[in-house]
Amino acid sequence: MRAPSIALILALSLGLLSSPSTEASRKGKFDKAEFKLGYRSALDRLARGEAEGALADLVALESRFGEQARGRLEPLWKAKLSVVRDLLGAGAELLVPVSQLHEQAYLAHRDDGSYALASHSRGMTIELAELYAERVKGTHGMRVAGAIITSMAGHLHAAFVDSTATVLYQRALELDPDNGAAMLGLAGVFERHGEYDKALPVLRRLGESTAASPEGRLRLAVHLIRVDERQEAEALLLRLIADPVREPRWVHAVAFQELARILIDRDEFEEAAALLDGATRTLGGDPTLPILLAYVSDRARRPISKAEMTSALRAAAIPDSESPRYRYSRMPRRALEALRVALSGESAAQLPTLAQALSDEDVLASAGSR
Amino acid sequence: MIFGRVALTVLCAVLVAAPPALPQEGSQPRYLGQPLADALADMQARGLPVIYSSDLVKPEMRVRSEPTATSLHRILDQLLLPHGLKAQVGPRGAVLVVLRDPEPILVAIEQPSPFQSVFERVEVKALVMTEEPIRKVDFYLGEELVGTLTGPPYQLVVEVGDENVDREFRVEAFGRWGGFGKGSVTTRRVEIEAELEVALKQLFVTVDRGNRRVLDLRREDFTVFDGGVRQTLVTFERGDVPITAVVLLDASESMKGRYLDAALTGSHAFLSTMGRLDEAMVVLFADRPLAVTPFSGDAAVLAARLENVFAGGGTALNDHLYASLRLLDRTQGRRVVILLSDGADVLSALRMRDVLWKVRRSDALIYWIRLQEELQEFSSAWRDFRTNRDEWQGLERAVKESGGEVRSLTSIEQIQPAFEEIMAELRGQYVLGYYPTTRTADGAWRPVKVKVDLPSAKVRFRAGYIDN
Numbered sequence: 001m002r003a004p005s006i007a008l009i010l011a012l013s014l015g016l017l018s019s020p021s022t023e024a025s026r027k028g029k030f031d032k033a034e035f036k037l038g039y040r041s042a043l044d045r046l047a048r049g050e051a052e053g054a055l056a057d058l059v060a061l062e063s064r065f066g067e068q069a070r071g072r073l074e075p076l077w078k079a080k081l082s083v084v085r086d087l088l089g090a091g092a093e094l095l096v097p098v099s100q101l102h103e104q105a106y107l108a109h110r111d112d113g114s115y116a117l118a119s120h121s122r123g124m125t126i127e128l129a130e131l132y133a134e135r136v137k138g139t140h141g142m143r144v145a146g147a148i149i150t151s152m153a154g155h156l157h158a159a160f161v162d163s164t165a166t167v168l169y170q171r172a173l174e175l176d177p178d179n180g181a182a183m184l185g186l187a188g189v190f191e192r193h194g195e196y197d198k199a200l201p202v203l204r205r206l207g208e209s210t211a212a213s214p215e216g217r218l219r220l221a222v223h224l225i226r227v228d229e230r231q232e233a234e235a236l237l238l239r240l241i242a243d244p245v246r247e248p249r250w251v252h253a254v255a256f257q258e259l260a261r262i263l264i265d266r267d268e269f270e271e272a273a274a275l276l277d278g279a280t281r282t283l284g285g286d287p288t289l290p291i292l293l294a295y296v297s298d299r300a301r302r303p304i305s306k307a308e309m310t311s312a313l314r315a316a317a318i319p320d321s322e323s324p325r326y327r328y329s330r331m332p333r334r335a336l337e338a339l340r341v342a343l344s345g346e347s348a349a350q351l352p353t354l355a356q357a358l359s360d361e362d363v364l365a366s367a368g369s370r
Numbered sequence: 371m372i373f374g375r376v377a378l379t380v381l382c383a384v385l386v387a388a389p390p391a392l393p394q395e396g397s398q399p400r401y402l403g404q405p406l407a408d409a410l411a412d413m414q415a416r417g418l419p420v421i422y423s424s425d426l427v428k429p430e431m432r433v434r435s436e437p438t439a440t441s442l443h444r445i446l447d448q449l450l451l452p453h454g455l456k457a458q459v460g461p462r463g464a465v466l467v468v469l470r471d472p473e474p475i476l477v478a479i480e481q482p483s484p485f486q487s488v489f490e491r492v493e494v495k496a497l498v499m500t501e502e503p504i505r506k507v508d509f510y511l512g513e514e515l516v517g518t519l520t521g522p523p524y525q526l527v528v529e530v531g532d533e534n535v536d537r538e539f540r541v542e543a544f545g546r547w548g549g550f551g552k553g554s555v556t557t558r559r560v561e562i563e564a565e566l567e568v569a570l571k572q573l574f575v576t577v578d579r580g581n582r583r584v585l586d587l588r589r590e591d592f593t594v595f596d597g598g599v600r601q602t603l604v605t606f607e608r609g610d611v612p613i614t615a616v617v618l619l620d621a622s623e624s625m626k627g628r629y630l631d632a633a634l635t636g637s638h639a640f641l642s643t644m645g646r647l648d649e650a651m652v653v654l655f656a657d658r659p660l661a662v663t664p665f666s667g668d669a670a671v672l673a674a675r676l677e678n679v680f681a682g683g684g685t686a687l688n689d690h691l692y693a694s695l696r697l698l699d700r701t702q703g704r705r706v707v708i709l710l711s712d713g714a715d716v717l718s719a720l721r722m723r724d725v726l727w728k729v730r731r732s733d734a735l736i737y738w739i740r741l742q743e744e745l746q747e748f749s750s751a752w753r754d755f756r757t758n759r760d761e762w763q764g765l766e767r768a769v770k771e772s773g774g775e776v777r778s779l780t781s782i783e784q785i786q787p788a789f790e791e792i793m794a795e796l797r798g799q800y801v802l803g804y805y806p807t808t809r810t811a812d813g814a815w816r817p818v819k820v821k822v823d824l825p826s827a828k829v830r831f832r833a834g835y836i837d838n
Contacts, residue, residue, distance in 0.1 A: 194754025257719045264724075287658035288719045291689045294696050295720055298728065306490070307531065309696050310651075310662065317659040319680075325717045326657035326684045329751035 030075045035065050036083050040358065043083070046101050047355035054101055059108045066117050073120045080124060084131070090357030092135030097347040097354055099128035099148050107155065125152050126168070133175055146176030147343050153185055154336045162189045180211025181339045184332030187219060196226045214240060214247040215332065218255055222328075225258065234262055241279075248334070250324035253279070253286045257325070260292050269300040280312070287316035287323050401449065406431040409449050410467070418442045422467035426455060451501060454547035475500040475543045475551030477507075482539065488530055488557045489700040491614070491665070493647060494539055496524040496553065502545035510540040527647070527667075534559045569809075570604070571596065574704055574735060574773055575800045575820050576830040583798045584827060595819040596806045605803030612647035612703035613796055614665070615640075616694040620711035622656040626681040629741070629782055633710050634676060636739075636785035640708065641669035643793050651697065652676060655690040656683030657717050687711055688718035688725050688761070691736070691768075695728045704801070705734035706774075708792060710785070712741035714762045716750040722764030729768045730815065730836045736774040738765065739788045743778045773832035810837055 038061040046054035065076055087094060106121035126149060133145035153168035169186035172179050183206040190199035203220040206212060217236055224233035240247055240255035247255070256279040263272035276293040283289060290312030297304050316323075401409045407427050413420050437448035443465075446457045450467060460466040476499040482488050494509055509517045509526045517526045530537055540554040573594065577584040589606040617637045621630055641650055649667040654660040654676065660683075663675040691709060698705040715722070729736065745762045749755045769776050775795075777788050802820070817834040 188751070191751055192749060194749040194756075196754075261719060288686070288689060291693050292719050295692055295724060295728075298696065303696070303699065305531065305533065306697055306699065309693060310664075313653065313659045313662045313693060317662055319660075321658065322683060323657040323686065323717070325686065325719065325752070329684060329717060 030065060032075060032079050035061065035076065035079045038065075039080055039083050042101070043087075043098065043354065044358050046097060047351055047358050049351065051101075051104075055104050055108065058101060058105050059112075062105065062109070062117050062120070063114065066114075066120070073116065076120065077124065077127075081127070084128070087354070087357035087360075088135065090360065091350075091353045092132055093350040094354040094357055095128050095132040095135070096144060096148070096343070096350045099125050099132070100343065100347045102128065103148070103152060103155075106152070110155075110159070122152060122156075142175045143179070144343070144346055146172040146179045146182065147339050147346075149175070150179055150182040150185065151336065151340055151343060153182065154331060154339075157185055157189060158331055162192065165189055177205075178209045178211050179339075180206060180209065180213060180216065181332060181335035183209070183211065184213075184216060184219070184335050187223075188332055191219075191223070196223050199223055200227060211335075213335070214251045215334065218251045218258075218328070221255070222258060225262065230262055234259065237262075249283065250327040253283050253289065253324035254328050256283065257288055257292060260296065264292075264296060264299075267299075269296045272296040273300050273302075285315055285318060285321075287313075288325055290316065400436065401433040402436040404433050405429060406433055406449065406453065409433050410446075413442060413446055413449075416442055418446060419464045420446065420457075420467065421460065421464050426467055426469065427453075452503070454502075470502075470547050472545065472548035472550065473500065473502060475502065475504075475545055475549045477541050477543045477551040477553035479539055479541055479553050479555040482555060482557050484555050484557060486557050487534070487559060488537060489534075489702070490530065491527055491649065491702055492530050492539075493525060493527050494541070496541040496543075498522070498524050498541075498543045498551070500543070500545060500549055500551070502547050502549040505544045505546045507544070508542045510538075510542070512538055529665075569805070570803050571806055571835070572605075572733065573802045573804075573818065573820060573831050575802060575822075576773075576795055576798065577800065577822055577824070578828045578830075579824065579826060583795070584822075584824065585798050587800065587822065587824065591823045592800065592802055593821040593823070594802055594804055595821075596804070597808065597816045599807055601804040601807060603802050603804050605801070607801040607803075609797035609799045609801075610645070611801045612645065613650075613706055614648070614698060614701040614703055615644075615650040615706040615708060616697055617641070617650055617652045618690055618694050618707055618709045619652065619654050620656070620685060620687065620709075620713070621654040621660050621679065621681040622685040622713070623682050624712050629712060630679075630681045632782040632785045634673075636789040637708075637710070638669060638673055639786050640789040640793050641672055643790075644669065647703070653690060653694065654679050655686065656681065657686045658683065659690070684717045685711065685713055685715055686717040686719075687715035687765070688720045688722055690718075691765075692720050692725050692728055695725070695732045695734055698732065698734045704796065704799075705732070706792075706796065707734055707736045708739065708789070709736065710739040710741070714745065714748075714758060714765070716758075717752055722761045722768065726764060726768050726771070729772050730834070731838065732772075733832075733835075734772060735832075736769045736772040737792050738769045738774070738776045739785065739792075740776055740778045741782070741785075743780060771833040773830060775830065806837075813838055 038057070042054045042057040042061060045057060062076065066073060084095070084098060102121050102124040106118050106125060109118035109121055129145045129148035132148070133141055136144070149168050149172040153165045153172060156165035156168065166186065166189050169182045169189065172182040173186065183202050187199040187202040187206070190196070190202070200223045203216060203223055206216040207220050217240055221233040221236040221240070224230070224236070237255045237259040241252060241259065256275065260272045260276050263275065273293060273296045276289055276296060280286070280289045280293055294304050294309055407429065410420050410422060410427060431453055433449055434452040437445040439445045439448055443457065446465065450456055454470050455467055456470045458466045458468045478497040479494065480497050481495040482492055496507060498504060498507060505520070507519045507524050508515055509528065511528055511530060516528050519526060524541070536556055536559050538554055538556045540552060542550070542552040544550055575592070577587060589603055592603065594601045594603060617640065619633045619637060625633065637652060644650060644667055646667065649665045650672065651665045652661070652663045652672050652675070661676050661679045663672045666672055691707065694707045698707065745759060747755055748758055750758065753761065766776055779785060779788060814837055815834055816837045818832060820829055820831045822829050
């Protein structure tokens with residue numbers, strides 16, 4: 001672990017970080033120099049691998065200075081970018097851990113109910129991602145920048161801030177057209193608003209991309225049913241259920257359910273019963289399949305017994321579980337998780353670059369004078 | 371052994387013994403509670419040559435009931451009977467106390483009748499006739515022992531399942547003195563052709579006038595039309611027809627905390643006022659079942675299965691409503707689903723039109739306790755705004771067609787009264803039975819209309835049924 005930088009020690013010894021006693025603080029004015037020192041201090045902790053400490057420092061700093069700036073947060077924005085630009089000489093890769101710190105600050109402010117600061121942190125995260133894309137050319141740079149933006153879009157999507165999430169997902173896809181999480185997310189937002197015609201091309205594009213996934217194929221099939229392209233949907237669903245080993249269990253279950261629905265809508269109850277009978281055997285514990293089976297058996301005039309119905313319901317009453325249909329209705333969680341894990345790895349890999357930048361005495365010394 | 375089953379280890383030739391001081395004639399009771407041996411000594415003192423063994427008449431035996439007879443022989447019989455003993459004439463006019471021979475116990479099954487077809491839950495009523503005290507009565511369904519009673523009334527509710535088969539009910543009674551008897555009845559499966567001809571249609575009718583329920587109408591006050599044709603009522607009952615209910619409680623994320631608590635408290639108010647033959651199942655659901663109780667008439671048993679259930683997840687209302695209706699198929703009495711939900715379906719694989727298909731073929735009433743007055747427009751991953759609105763309206767329609775009611779609440783404090791009012795409504799319903807005069811069994815919808823001879827009465831009943 002790296003020791004605190006000399007510049008930071010100097011700054012502390014000069015009392016530049018002791019904000020409560022400064023003149024600016026007393027007058028209620030934003031003290032840019034003091035803020036920049038505090039920000040650098042947070043980045044320094046981040047570079048030393050103290051992610052939690054860095055986050056706590058940054059959140060406290062932003063809260064304090066945000067109050068000082070009386071809600072007008074542009075000065076914080078400018079001061080931060082000034083610090084970051086001074087560091088970029090060591091390499092733009094350091095922007096990845098810094099952006100991730102701001103993403104965490106966004107979550108912290110949001111959870112505290114500090115929405116102005118949350119919005120500021122969100123903007124900073126995106127700004128840093130854009131800066132990264134601008135500085136690190138090539139596919140890698142675009143992918144990482146797209147991932148940072150997608151991750152933030154995912155938070156907004158989860159919080160039902162759908163219009164901003166849509167813009168961010170779309171921007172992420174401009175940067176990285178193969179970003180599977182962004183495609184799933186964007187289609188998910190459209191779907192949530194019943195805009196199936198907008199979701200469908202996104203899902204088709206996903207299916208043709210290198211990020212094609214069973215979840216993407218399932219969502220495409222569901223949308224094809226909605227626009228009455230059932231033949232194509234049926235073929236997709238049959239492919240999904242043909243290889244149960246490779247598919248996530250919930251995707252497999254919903255594929256069976258939707259295939260059964262196609263048969264039900266065609267009044268093919270015997271066929272649906274045969275399909276669901278097999279599905280309930282392989283996917284025991286699924287709450288929907290036995291109810292669908294009961295329904296199609298009823299329609300086929302060979303109802304299952306009450307005892308079978310009761311035991312199927314009881315078998316599905318599994319605490320702390322979620323049904324496949326509920327899982328479908330939620331965020332593209334797996335794709336986002338994978339993306340965030342990758343970002344986290346990228347961020348950790350770039351901490352030495354950040355540390356290198358902060359150890360540059362010239363940069364540090366200049367921080368207090370600006 | 372001599373004298374039949376008399377054990378003569380100590381033969382008490384008590385003819386010479388002095389009679390004990392027993393209450394005198396005219397003062398009541400004379401023998402009740404006294405040692406049996408003392409009563410027998412009194413018999414001897416009165417000139418009855420009673421001989422008994424102390425193995426049979428033990429010191430701890432007491433007279434259990436006051437004899438009512440007037441002749442000494444008959445009084446002796448009454449004294450001995452409760453102890454499994456009897457008097458028997460011995461040599462030279464002696465009266466011997468001996469063990470009673472086990473006598474056959476007469477057992478008859480009053481219910482179900484052999485002419486009935488039974489499904490699901492059946493109350494078996496046995497008639498046990500004997501002077502012998504009963505040790506136990508075993509109830510069998512086929513070869514399976516399904517219950518044992520040790521005292522009257524000999525009535526037991528038995529789950530028989532929903533298969534359309536012949537069923538043998540057997541009752542075996544065992545007396546304390548070794549007596550035994552049995553009776554059996556075999557109910558017959560429904561012949562499908564016969565079913566079409568004899569199917570009794572039952573209508574559950576609620577009559578209100580102003581804000582009050584009307585409870586004093588007579589059979590002749592009702593007129594029923596089936597498919598536009600006036601029907602003849604063959605049965606007319608009030609709300610004492612047993613209820614089989616599924617209480618379907620939404621326990622999705624939005625019901626967390628006090629909403630779920632209020633739902634459970636409210637449903638308990640309903641369950642705890644069930645009658646002896648009523649029974650219910652409680653299903654807590656979200657996007658999956660969270661808790662499923664068995665059918666039971668015991669509110670405490672049901673409540674115990676609902677502890678430690680936490681709300682969470684989405685709402686698959688249609689799927690669980692269909693499952694509830696399916697569980698009520700072929701159950702006896704009035705079938706009721708009481709649904710409590712704060713919202714609409716968002717996740718089900720079944721659509722409301724699928725549920726409506728079932729509603730039209732089920733006799734179940736659906737009550738929807740709705741924790742919001744009107745639909746709040748929304749779209750979700752599985753349905754857009756229009757489809758969600760259609761589903762909501764479809765549920766309202768299903769409830770109405772079933773003959774039930776939507777009760778929209780504005781606060782959780784209204785939940786318990788809503789449950790109580792539904793029970794009161796069920797108790798106040800008229801149950802009208804008729805055999806449809808024209809049946810086509812063509813799968814067509816047959817509208818039903820009920821008219822009441824009461825000005826400004828509001829009448830609620832099932833809108834019709836599918837003639838299958």
